[in-house]
Amino acid sequence: MENFRFAVMGAGNIAKKFCEAARLAGYEVAAAASKSEEKARRWAAANGVKGAYGSYEEMLIKERPDCVYIATTPDSHHALAMLCLEHGIPVLVEKAAFLNSTQAQEVFSRSEKEGIFVMEALWSRFLPAVKKAREWIGSGYVGKPSFAQIDIGFIAPPDAGNRYRNPKLGGGAAFDITVYAYEIARFLLGQENSLQASAVWGPTGVDVTDHVLLQYPELCASLTASFDAALEERAVIYGDRGKIVIPHPHYASEAFFYPADGTGALHFEDRETENGFVYEIRETVSCIRAGKTESRAVPHSLTLDCARLFDRIYDSLRV
Numbered sequence: 001m002e003n004f005r006f007a008v009m010g011a012g013n014i015a016k017k018f019c020e021a022a023r024l025a026g027y028e029v030a031a032a033a034s035k036s037e038e039k040a041r042r043w044a045a046a047n048g049v050k051g052a053y054g055s056y057e058e059m060l061i062k063e064r065p066d067c068v069y070i071a072t073t074p075d076s077h078h079a080l081a082m083l084c085l086e087h088g089i090p091v092l093v094e095k096a097a098f099l100n101s102t103q104a105q106e107v108f109s110r111s112e113k114e115g116i117f118v119m120e121a122l123w124s125r126f127l128p129a130v131k132k133a134r135e136w137i138g139s140g141y142v143g144k145p146s147f148a149q150i151d152i153g154f155i156a157p158p159d160a161g162n163r164y165r166n167p168k169l170g171g172g173a174a175f176d177i178t179v180y181a182y183e184i185a186r187f188l189l190g191q192e193n194s195l196q197a198s199a200v201w202g203p204t205g206v207d208v209t210d211h212v213l214l215q216y217p218e219l220c221a222s223l224t225a226s227f228d229a230a231l232e233e234r235a236v237i238y239g240d241r242g243k244i245v246i247p248h249p250h251y252a253s254e255a256f257f258y259p260a261d262g263t264g265a266l267h268f269e270d271r272e273t274e275n276g277f278v279y280e281i282r283e284t285v286s287c288i289r290a291g292k293t294e295s296r297a298v299p300h301s302l303t304l305d306c307a308r309l310f311d312r313i314y315d316s317l318r319v
Helices: 013-025 039-044 056-063 074-086 101-114 130-139 173-189 277-290 301-319
Strands: 005-009 026-032 051-053 067-070 091-094 117-121 145-153 194-201 209-213 219-225 234-239 242-247 254-257 265-270
Touching: 005 013, 005 056, 005 277, 013 039, 013 277, 026 039, 039 051, 051 056, 051 242, 056 074, 067 074, 067 277, 074 091, 074 101, 091 277, 101 117, 101 301, 117 219, 117 277, 117 301, 130 173, 130 242, 130 254, 130 265, 145 173, 173 209, 173 219, 173 234, 173 242, 194 265, 209 301
Parallel strands: 005 026, 005 067, 026 051, 067 091, 091 117, 145 219
Antiparallel strands: 145 234, 194 209, 209 219, 234 242, 242 254, 254 265
16 A cells, blocks of 8 residues: 555445545555544444544544545534644545535635645546546537536435434535535536525425526526435436436446437446545545645535535525
8 A cells, every 4th residue: 555544534334435445546544533432443343444533633633644534424524624624634525515605615714724635525526427428528529518407316214313304414405415416517517607596495404305507608507406306317418419418427337428310329338436436535645745735626616616505505494
């Protein structure tokens, strides 16, 4: 392994996937921390990690990792990111990185002031199938784009205490899946001119279905995310020469191009990716070693704009 040491905050399934990807990329996960030391020790033992802590700050002080991956629920991301920055430790924050634009701005201002790297872990923007779709768009395959639609939705467990529906854990469709739809749309289509957002609210007080309309000079994009509907998950970009379809865009392994004249269809299939987290990990290490505070692939401005979208969605509840 190369001499780069990650540490993980949070001891759940997504941290396990990160740990596996870090090893595939050739880097070490040296320690894990959780609010429960017993849980941290169990997770560390199960995943071949040496250090285990019941205190996030103790881990930072004793381990001094090269970067921390924050894999807790979104309600704690801001506080833990600020804790890492206070100790001078770069941060990779699982999506949704922050609950609102105030949190995002505070973290990024501190990051830029101190010269410490911070990035949201939005793995979809690195996936080969999504990148291939953007390449096709940029090469004019669909001609002049006229409309785009991204739908991501499933029926989440109904109990009020689970992470999807519990507001105390940062639950809600916005933080779990609307973040994918918006940040993938931005990757494929660029910066929108304006947006509109609406939501359906569940009995626990979180958004269960979101609809976002992005307006561009010559096209619009409709984004839908839901915990209460098993949507046909796909991204479609329409143009005067054809359309591009990405099934399951948030974890895509395929992309299709269908010409308007019905001839010369293309199919891209990613057969090489073992664990899609590898790409964001490599980007993180590269940026930190280059002394950067942010990544061009997932810049601070993108995460901040997405946090402003969350503001819009939750403002609709107050209205």
